[in-house]
Amino acid sequence: MLTETDLITIRRELHQHPELALHETETHERLLTIIADFNQTHLQVRTLPELPTAILIRVTGSAPQRTIGYRTDIDALPVTEATGLAYASQNPGIMHACGHDVHMAVALGVLSYFAEHQPQDNLIFFFQPAEESENGGKLAYEMNAFEADWRPDEFYGLHDNPDLPAGAIGCRMGTLFAGTTEVNVDFTGKGGHAAYPQDANDMVVAAAAFISQIQTIVSRNVDPIEGGVITLGKLEAGTIRNVIAETAHIEGTIRGLTQTMIEHIDDRIRDVAAGIARSFNAEVTVSLNQGGYLPVENDPALTANFINYMKENESIEFIETAPAMTGEDFGYLLSKIPGTMFWLGVGDDAQLHSATLTPDESAIQAGVDAITGFMTYRMLH
Structure with missing residues (x-):
């Protein structure tokens, strides 16, 4: 199972090699290499020839009553990095200025946990290309990526938020993103x-x-x-x-x-x-x-359950947030499959899409812990 040190190292490697929508070939290969090192006993890895940088992983549950989906985006932005970090982008004019490197590290941490601790329910992890443009979620759905055993009954995903304290979870009933x-x-x-x-x-x-x-x-x-x-x-x-x-x-x-x-x-x-x-x-x-950039409208029942768990867990700082006018193509998937999107605080003075965005990496392990805890709780409720 990946440690916090492992996750930070992975995040920094991904940060150095950002790629634009539908061109995430190096990112795709790096993710597959990392996942190949996990316990494969309950894992099934799938790629999509029509969407070659996408990755789907199915974790077989021990006594499944449902299939829970988790999505992370993997693309970067055409931004020239100005952080001065030792692990700054090595690809000129391209940067993980929206924190998708953090998103991927959290998803890998959650997946590595359930690779070692077989879940009760089935899980589907979707490493999605092209969130910033080209609506990769819509493309995958229209390519029938989520059919039969690969269709989640409910879908979850996060977005990092520099305005929230590192590791805090933010969410709301109703619309999260415009x-x-x-x-x-x-x-x-x-x-x-x-x-x-x-x-x-x-x-x-x-x-x-x-x-x-x-x-x-x-x-x-x-x-x-x-x-x-x-x-x-x-x-x-x-x-x-x-x-x-x-x-x-x-x-x-x-x-x-x-x-x-x-x-x-x-x-x-x-x-x-x-x-x-x-x-x-x-x-x-x-x-x-509009493409796939529909409003991110959280499912009422699933979101109430998610918020209740986060509020009741004393180790989690939960913050009820206002809706944001920024867009996110997870809205398309939530229009087809009920689910919840939420924020992970990364405490930074710079804003998303900024050339100086520097997320607090302590948020990564906090995010992994919150999500694995919630998913385990969800399987029992």
Whole structure:
């Protein structure tokens, strides 16, 4: 069974070799090598040819009544590390800036425990590629990765949180993470000379009107108690100051705490775009891409059970957290299989996706202990 020292060493090795979504080949091989050293008596390892960096491990239970799933993500971000650590990323421009190296170390610790201590229930561990982009959870599900003996009855997963004390567990009933949708809007009118606007159809003006009207969706069409976010982060139009722009392009993101809210915002964006097209006699095309980034909506019964265990365990610091507007593709899996996502505190001044993120490694063993304890408790309740 992996010790705390082992887990920290593994985490640092993974941290030095981060890889982007769907390109986690070295990470995949390293994970398989580590897992191969575990007691294999009750383990079955499976890879997916269609999703070659994914790994599934099934632990056969001694008297199974259910199958419990546990997911960890394995990809990194296109961020240039600025921590100055001796074990900093060796891959230029790529960093585990979201703490997935911590996630993997915790998952390996939990798996190594149950490899040595056969669980009562069956367990499925999913080492998932492509959480940061390309929605690897959705890809795996649509490839029938979770069929027959490989389908969990319930699914759990964590995300590290620098705002919580190292080793603390955070969770809440309802939505933990918002769902996200990518928004692309293209405007097509008629270009012309800046001195003769009457002979052109200016898409800078049309795009500006669209941007202004979009701001009213959250302020006037969304229940303030429920909340939502629309951020338009990119605008491209025109080539030179004295030419009226024939086209414009906008890119942005939607965040909502429920799928119903996201779909409501989607509909209002389409309505505004149609109105702008009519008002400006322009062609306006809206593309909305959610992929697998649905809201992470925790199952009521399973989450109540999880929270009760964490609260009642005196060795665990439990903190009830507010929902976050960040996205996580575990939401797609929870839309198909009931389960719970929770936070693991890693106590750091830097935020997720920061070039200086430096999680407190004492959180790793604390996370392993909390999860193995909960899973053992779950098998009896």
